[in-house]
Amino acid sequence: MRLHAALVLAATLVAPAAAIFEDDAYHIDFHHALIGLPKRDATFFHKPYAASKASLIYTIHGNRTIGVVNPKDGALVWRQAPVSTQPGHGLLRAAEDQDTVVSAFGNHVAAWNAADGRIVWEARLIGATVEDLEILEQEDGITKNDAKDAIVLLSDQGVKRFDGKTGRVKWTYQDNSGDTPFQISTSPTTIFYIALHTPMLGGSQLRVTSLSPITGKKLDSYTLSSESEIQNHEHILFAGANTAAPLLAWTDKSNKVLKVNIIGTKGISTFTTPAKEAIKKIILHAPNRVNSLAHFLVEYHTDSGHSAEVYHVDLKKNTVSKAYSLPELKGKGAFAVSPVDANVYFTRITTEEISVLSSASHGVLARWPIKAPSSLAGAYPVQANSEVIVKSGSVSSIRSAVLYSNGQWVSIRNGDVAWERPEFLSGAVSATWATLAEEESIAHELEVESHQNVVSAYIHRVQRHIKDLEHFPAWIQNLPTRVLGNLLGKSEESAIDEIHHDTFGFHKLAVVATEDGRLAALDVGAQGKVVWNIDLNELAPGATFSDSSLKAFRGYVEVMGNGLQGPLFINSTTGELLISDAIQTQPAIISKDQHLISFDLIDGELKGFLGAQATAEPVWTFTPPNGESIVRYTARPINDPVASIGKVLGDRKVLYKYLNPNLVLVTTVLQSARIVSFYLLDSASGQLLHAVSHDDVDASRPIPSTISENWFSYSLTIDSTSSASSRGYQLVIAELFESPLPDDRGPLGASSNASSVQPSAAHGDATKPYVMSQTYHIPEEISHMAVTQTKQGITSRELLVTLPSSNSIVGIPRMVIDPRRPVGRDPTALEASEGLAKYSPIIMFDPKWSLNHKYEVSGIKGVIATESGLESTSLVLAYGQDIFGTRVAPSFTFDMLGKGFNKLQMLLTVVALFVAVLFVAPLVRRKQINSLWTQ
């Protein structure tokens, strides 16, 4: 028993517990916790509770993520992504002095605690989609102090009033007119329900129905004649504002006329828009406070510039009049409205400056030039939200959350950029590691040298080194700062910011494509700094990039998207579009004396073709049996270095690994019988090497798989009852060997050449691998799998798994899931010396394996890993809704000095020893002479 305990202890000591060290966290890794581009009408500053002094920025993104950002530093306070079965647009409302915010998305309505994002109540409306959401600020002109109720407009279930505390439905108004529900708006005494009444011919009429807030009964209904202007939703500019006089504004197709109606009255005020240039877009800004002045601003955008007009509403006469207009400025700009007590302030943000005006008069109250950082170069403000601080009648400071056209969400405080959030990165669908042109040129030169004879290669190398001398002065200049930075214990990241001074190869560019068609390059070694960021929609109008794929080549990235004529080639250093003629030829994937076979999934069958092109006659075809359908296939990566071709056993014998570069793992599903099968094929010959089938699998859940070196792994959701209550998750790993016997290389023997097509002298018909596999139960579902990659494959590997339910990424050491772990018995001394522990069916994810420590990495679609300059370290990037990058050292950083290494102390010790030697040397010399004399 004691021996057993000692062995277990020894095994745990031997097993690499590759945890992230405390001093490494937040230095080697980065996390962009993203929300997505903020929605214009659902982004606002709001105090999380009534007594709060500071406000937070609340926003919702189209992908239903509700995010709350601290305006001070841009940190995410909380984030929620409610699940809706119906598509729809996200709505977010908050009432004054309330500690909840109410969101609606699809058929899901929920109230969240404004300070911490905990759910207060939620309601799921079966078969309906929420069209609009408002919060009842006042009832009969009196502000309620406890939870304010939410009014929800549904697509075909009318209007519902939800209790603000419990989420109970208080009343429902059913609209049977068949009109298209559009919006609701509340005034202190009435709820207005606005619908689009579309007659058979012509445009739409606006029908306004007023409802009693208390009973939900219809009080009145009238139609506004707007047929001539309104053709569809887009022509309605604005409806609502919980002001004393809620507004309804619309325009016509050509944006020539602006019509405004005070909801509850039948009068329509008509204004003509500035006619100098064709207006592309009109945006109306009105304060949403009950007690603020009834002033609003209309923003006009033309191709070349933008202007605005401010209108006042006379509540007594129920008229709308134009107060003043703001001059047209060239370039793009954005406006924001900020009510302070009863006053209303408008903020105008252009690329150059930020100015504040009062709604009452046209004088500029304050003006600050914007000191834009380089990340905003070439971008312009698209939408803004501002908070104005007024002290004794004058504007003392202003902070704005501005969305720029390049997708950066920026906070500007009095003209200074306080923080930036790269929200455009959210929703990444594809990512790849780019290789920089500079390092690629060196690789190219080396390639040239390797192909020449010794003398000319030597001359070439000397010339290259002489040419490299031009960097020498700059290097010398930088040397003192670098040495000092090193000595003073500054981290190497801050000392070496430039990608060119990257001695360890940690600065790699990851190119990420998002579903919105943005392509960005991140420097993984510099906390995920965005190096460049372009909009693919500008380069290829009309194409969609929601399922784009990226491929990295020497110096450029190839982008494939839906609706693209051909692939786009983007320079990976600068982000510029390359013309396909200018592209250098790429080295071939395969060596000259190899036959290339390509395979592809065509009509549910996996087919292999001789050469790169699909021909009518495939070399082989794999049709899954029993009507199973192929869901995915995983091939061994092209660059998959293997350090040792065998596994050394405890008795120093060798189990030879089955290393076939053409392995492909095919996952098939038989949905009706809930069977998932895996077929391991030799993709050169199409030969089936191994097959395994699993029953009672929930095939609707993700079935990730990966293949590397001589092993493959996959994960399943086991579901024996088909109800979601009894679920189990399994991780299966299988390792391939040439022979079950140690010191045996299988039928091929010691021959150094192998072919899976041509006949060989080997005995037996084929060289099938010997497969050892083992299944482990895991506590959580895995949505994606990847394997760490290092330069030469000497470092042991980690299986990187994404756990969506705990928003984390875990690196499982390969040794822990070794299929050779002895089952049902303790390991023998020889096995223990190999580091094999007794098989235990359950693997708990050790917190030390977690790569993301305190970060909540949500919505991960994929994880990619690549080698760094050091053998011990692999670079990892996870993308999806968030972007997370880190460095992984499965066998610890054995080739790097730790942070605890005190270089200063070492130098001082050397100096002290040298001084000591200087002092001691004469003494020793005298002693030696004396000893010669006295002899």
Added chain:
Amino acid sequence: MPAAPPPPQWVLDISSPPAPKSKSGTLADPPGYTPAASAITSKQRSQAAKTVTQRKAPTTEEMDTLKMKKAWEIAIAPAKQLPMNAIGMYMTGNTLQIFSIFMVFTLFKTPVMAVMNLQRVFAPFEAPGISTRLISVKVVYVLMNMLGLGLGIWKVNQMGLLPTTRSDWLAWEGERTWSERAVPREWL
């Protein structure tokens, strides 16, 4: 000639030292008593010396036999140390530690040095008559030292330092080159 005075007490004490204590009695012998066994007169003693000096000098054959005997003893000596060394080696274990490394080093050094000093070790026994017979002794000596060396090799093997297994030559074995390379078409 007057009779010689009786010798002083100290002379008596020297010439007749106290006899070893008898096994039974704890009492000391009375003064002046000399046990019979030790009562050997000086005359007798001189006679005995005379017989020794008069012993016949050994013949060359006898000398050679004696030398051979001695030489055999030296030749067998390394083998006598083997059990002790073996136990020592067994006790030090198979881990690479400074102590066991030193022991193994001496284990190798001793036989090699011994064989190198072969001529010097057997030089005292060289005689014209037995030089041929000495060869077999030397051979046995070398063999015995080889046994010691064998113990060293066994030990080194136990420590896993001899490249006798497949894994020791694994680094020289290469991955097979496959004459086909298949890739998914989307990678091309």
